[in-house]
Amino acid sequence: MNYESNIVLSENQYKVVGTRPVRHDGVDKVTGRALYGADIHMPQLIYGKILRSPHAHARILSINVDKLIDNPLIEAVVTCSDLPEMEPGQENASLKYLRDNVIASDKVLYKGQPVAAVAAKSSHDAEEALTLIEVEYEILNPVTTAYESIYENTTVIHEDLNTTETYASIRNPRNIASHIQHSIGDVYKGFEECDVTVEKEFHTKTVHQGYIEPHNATAFWNKDGRLTIWRSTQGPFEVRETTARILNIDVSSIKVVPLEIGGGFGGKFDPYGDPVAALLSKKSGKPVKIVMSRSEDLESTGPTPGSYIKIRIGANTDGRILAAEALLAYEAGAYPGSPVDSGALCIFAAYDIPNLEINGYDVVVNKPKTAAYRAPGATNAAFATETVIDEIAEKLNIDSLDLRIKNAAKEGTRRPDGPIHPKIGSLEVLKAMKEHHHFNTPINKPNEGRGIAIGYWMNGGGPASCTLQVNYDGTINLNEGSPDIGGTRTSVAMQAAEVLGLQAEDIFPSVLDTDAIGYTSGTGGSSVTFKTGRAAYDAALDLKRKLMSRAARIWDVDITLVAYQNGEFIAGIDHASNPEQHMTFRELAEQLEDTGGPITGSANTNGEGEGGAFAGCIVDAKVDPETGKVDITRFTIIQDVGKAIHPSYVEGQMQGGSVQGIGWAMNEEYIMDNKGHMMNSNLLDYRMPTSLDIPMIDTVIVEVPNPRHPYGVRGVGEVSIIMPPAAIANAIYQAVGIRLNNLPMNPETVMKGIWSSQE
Amino acid sequence: MPVVFLTPNLKKLESQPTKIIVDGLSIKSVIDNVEKIYPGFKDKLLANNRIKRGISIVVDGEVRRSGLLSRVSETSEIHFLSAISGGA
Structure with missing residues (x-):
């Protein structure tokens, strides 16, 4: 197919900005010379291995390492007792969570949580030594989904959590870490004026970032008190600060050396093995390297949360959306900190809605503590909003893109969380969608449908x-x-x-x-x-x-x-x-x-003035009604990037985010048994899409410059992951007439939808 | 004078308005002036005389990163929101 230029609205021309030079790190990476965390070697290096909890929820009664004492193969052993004493005080609640996630003290809250660690001259000796550590547990009942955690189960995960500001229908507020609320106008009056309303509930599963390179850390605690950490990280200064808090030392005592990253997507900010390797190094006097296996990475590092969302949107016959409300319950994992705040911001941020109310709940469950993942929280939210918008358009007999254009947020629209949108490229993106060849090509094949969705992400700045x-x-x-x-x-x-x-x-x-x-x-x-x-x-x-x-x-x-x-x-x-x-x-x-x-x-x-990103995607999907298999046959993403400094890398981000969104939509999930154990902690069974699963992702770069950057840059890495699940769900509806409210939309989910529509 | 938006999470009582107009040309003076009207407001935002971790200052739709020293104008809209962290 022939397309015109994939960059629209570009006004300013530069000599370097906007061109496509070869990347500086290209040769090192394609020839295998680039240094990643696992490549680090140095004199006297020894290897650390971590003993992890076999239970999703249990009280630790005792840890016995006596069998490792005087073992000549063992260089050092650490447990939580090797962490510094904590001072009493309120701030220390969050510090205890940080410490326990690195090495548990009184309770384990997910399978795979570190309990003890060993360092030895070889990784095999260290691994074998773990079997000699005796841990006595009192096993407790686990709870693994947000819905179950607040509506069905009375298990209490943290004794010190007790949020009282909740809806009356919530049965167990003890697992709610925080409640966030946004409100504009009068939502009750707004719904009274609506001619059409759609109310739905959505469930999404836990999903991992799926970076190629597992977490790693090599630490050397020198005799002079200086600690050096070599690792793959997105945030060396954040790792320095958090590690300093956990170890109760000054940030200036720590040097973090960031190595090349084999993918992060938000998952490589938190320390996992770093403080443990540091303690093992302090005890042994040698540098200690810890590299996670894939299973350890999936079971013990931060995925993005599963969620429960209840949403209602109403409009009048003119196609004006007048009211919307949403309840979002996001799984924080074992410790507070889900991205429900950004989910609550983004769920209606692409629209101009005069009356709305949003309640977001950060819910603890017996899974690994969640971490950021590309536009954290927004994909779950858009799955709910964008499928309901599609349904409203159908009820009103209005083209769903026209409905979006009519109600799109634009410069001056108040966001759900309060601030006014500055200049954003919403209408420009929607116009580019409407004019795109893909949108205007008829689709008439049996069991094939087309869906669209839009999304907003505020982007970030910083020092x-x-x-x-x-x-x-x-x-x-x-x-x-x-x-x-x-x-x-x-x-x-x-x-x-x-x-x-x-x-x-x-x-x-x-x-x-x-x-x-x-x-x-x-x-x-x-x-x-x-x-x-x-x-x-x-x-x-x-x-x-x-x-x-x-x-x-x-x-x-x-x-x-x-x-x-x-x-x-x-x-x-x-x-x-x-x-x-x-x-x-x-x-x-x-x-x-x-x-x-x-x-x-x-x-x-100080990095102020970041500009929000607006994007949309168009998806064609073919459904096999006999097996429930869904094939994505065509995919186009249109995104306002502000200014593409290097268009090839911008396209790469748009394509990468889209593919991750497709994986989230179609197959990826943590499959949990009733004991709270992840049953698919390997990349064979945790099914991420490959190049065989997806078509070429067509990109359209829209440039509406951010006025607060000299070249107009907005930020391009995240918004592309937000729309695919909703757009694919809308395409499946067009293909076979079923509305799916649960992710992933794998063959099982699709067949259940088809069978239930035939009843 | 600048307008401070009181989100549900910042209000102590349901009866409080959703926004309040106070004097001030910096975030520090604005917070001090809201505190005079609604005692306890400061405790929700500050720890050790700094904006608490996890709270971001948004002035006229833009995140400000100079803490209490952040400047505001006579016509500014001010929000105190959960700081959002991104992932890529």
Whole structure:
């Protein structure tokens, strides 16, 4: 198929921004030279293994490590008693949760929770030694879903949780960690004015980020008290801070060295093996490496929550949505902290609804503590909203895209959580959807249907730091603190190159450790190209000023007479025709040593002004009514990115998020037995999509610039995962006439839907 | 004068309004002035004289990251919301 340019609305043209140079880390990664966590080796390195709970919910009565004492193969053993004493105080409730998730003290709250750890010269010796540790448990009843946890089961997971601000219908508020509420207008009056209302309940399952590289950490606690951690992480500074809290040491005592990341998607912010490896290192005096197996990773690190959502939306016959309400109960896992807050924000944020009420509950269950996963909480929410919107459009006999256009949030619309939307590209995305070849191609095959959905994600910013050093050959070393996911080294370098009139290849970006670069918040929230790009832009301006000053010194003119144009310094307009008053960037760089020494440009930013992202997708799905198998036959994503610094990486993010959304929709789930054990903790049975399961993901980049970034960047990493489950559910409805309210929509779910529609 | 939105989570009593207009050109002065009208407001937002972890300041639709020093204008809308963390 022939398509026109996949970038619409791009207004400003740049020399580097918007081009597609080869990524700086490409050669290392394709030749296997890039260093990941498991690649770390050093003198005296020993290996740590963790003993994990076999129970989903149990009280620890005793831990006996006597059989390991004086064992010559064992270098160190740790239990929770090796963590520092906690001071009494309220803040320590959250600290206890952090500590217990790393190594349990009084109770275990999920199968796979660490209980003790051993270090030995070989990983096999360490693993065998775990069998010699005796732990006595009192087994308790587990509860593994949010719905069960608050409506059906009276099991209490944490004695210290007791949320009282809840709906009367909730049976067990003891498992609710927090309640969030948003309200606009008068929802009761709004529903009274509606001609059509649709009310539905939705259940979604726990899903893992599915990064290729399991969690890892190598720690060395030196005799001088300095602790160094090498690991794969999205947030080296966050790991430093959390590890310092757990170990009760100063952040300045810890250096975190971020290595290449084999995927993170939000799952690589929290420390897991780091504090344990640190304690084993402190006891043994040697560096200790812990690398999780795939099963450990699935059972013990943070997935994204399963959820229960009850939603009602109403509209009048003109197609105006007048009222909406939602109850969201998200599984926090074993300890508080689900993304129900962002679910509650995003559930109606794509729309302009005058009356709404949203209640969100953070619910503890006996599963691993959840972590962020690409637009955390928003996919669950959009699955509910976007399928109900589809149903309302059908009842009103209005095209569902037209209904969305009529009710779309735009600049000036109040978000459900209160703030006003600044400039967003909602209408531009919807227009691009409506005009797209995919949307306008008829679909007439039996059992094949087309669905659409839209989504909003607010994106993030945060502190970031960047330094630029000029090499005497006219190239630049760029140092940043954002671990590279998705090619951010290059997108950051390109922004500096644009300011300096250089090529992207003239900049050599490096991600430094926490001792070597200023504080930089983690690679999350689609923030890096925005915030670290901004820091690089400001650092380049700083560098340019210093270089112009040096040129002025060489020419003995006032700096106000020096200009920098097209990669050349010029000594004022009057001298533009004089070749002796011109210098290329390289020519000036060659003279730095003789004219005052090296030059560094630097900048720090607080990363304010992030712009929200709006996106939509169009999906064609074919359903086999005999088996329930669903094939995605065509998929298009349209996304407002603000400005695509490197369009190939933007397309990659849009495609990657879409594929993860397809996996979430179709197959992925934690299958739990009645003991609270995950039954599919391997990648054969935890079924993520492969290239054989999906068509080429077509992308349309819409550019509505963020006015708070010099090039208009919004952030592109997350919003693409939000729409696929809803769009696929809508496509399945068009194909075979069944509305599915549960994820995943695997063959079993589809067949149950078909059979129940035939009853 | 700036308007402070009192979300359900920030209100102590159902009878409190959903927004309040107070003097102030910084988040610190705005919070101090709301506290005078609704004692206890400060405790919901501050710990050790800093904005609590997990709360984000939103001024005129934009997240501000300068804590109590964040500037506001005469016409600003101010929200105190759960800080959102992202995943990619």
